[in-house]
Amino acid sequence: MMKAMNRYEELAARIAENIHKGLWSSGERLPSVRDMGRRENASPATVVEAYELLKVRGLVEARERSGFYVANKAIPLLDIPKSAPALVRPASMDTDDLISALRQATYNPRIFPSVRLRLCHNFSHQSGESLHCAGVA
Secondary structure (H helix, E strand, C coil), X not given: CCCCCXXXXXXXXXXXXXXXXXXCCCCCECCCHHHHHHHHCCCHHHHHHHHHHHHHCCCEEEECCCEEEECCXXXXXXXXXXXXXXXXXXXXXXXXXXXXXXXXXXXXXXXXXXXXXXXXXXXXXXXXXXXCXXXXX
């Protein structure tokens, strides 16, 4: 026997479905609690509970005094067919040049933690140890 969903769970499910369909994109502000309540004929408390549930599930983030926003989602990798590798001579690159190239290739600090990587790099140069720092991807 399935348990009936609460009103806020039903609302959260509809909002999640709309996010997955792309009606709201990553980083976009969701309607205010009051506006969503009017749209869905729900009380502000129900809307807040729905938004909080989505926050716990990682679909929504709350910004103080600003509202609720669609959380930044991981971008799915492209399904690129694999082909035979081309024989390419590896390029020699200085570590600083490599870090600079990687920094230019990405703008998201969660993907590329440049400060932590720089500290790790400096430590390894000073200590002579291999470049392996825990927590740095």
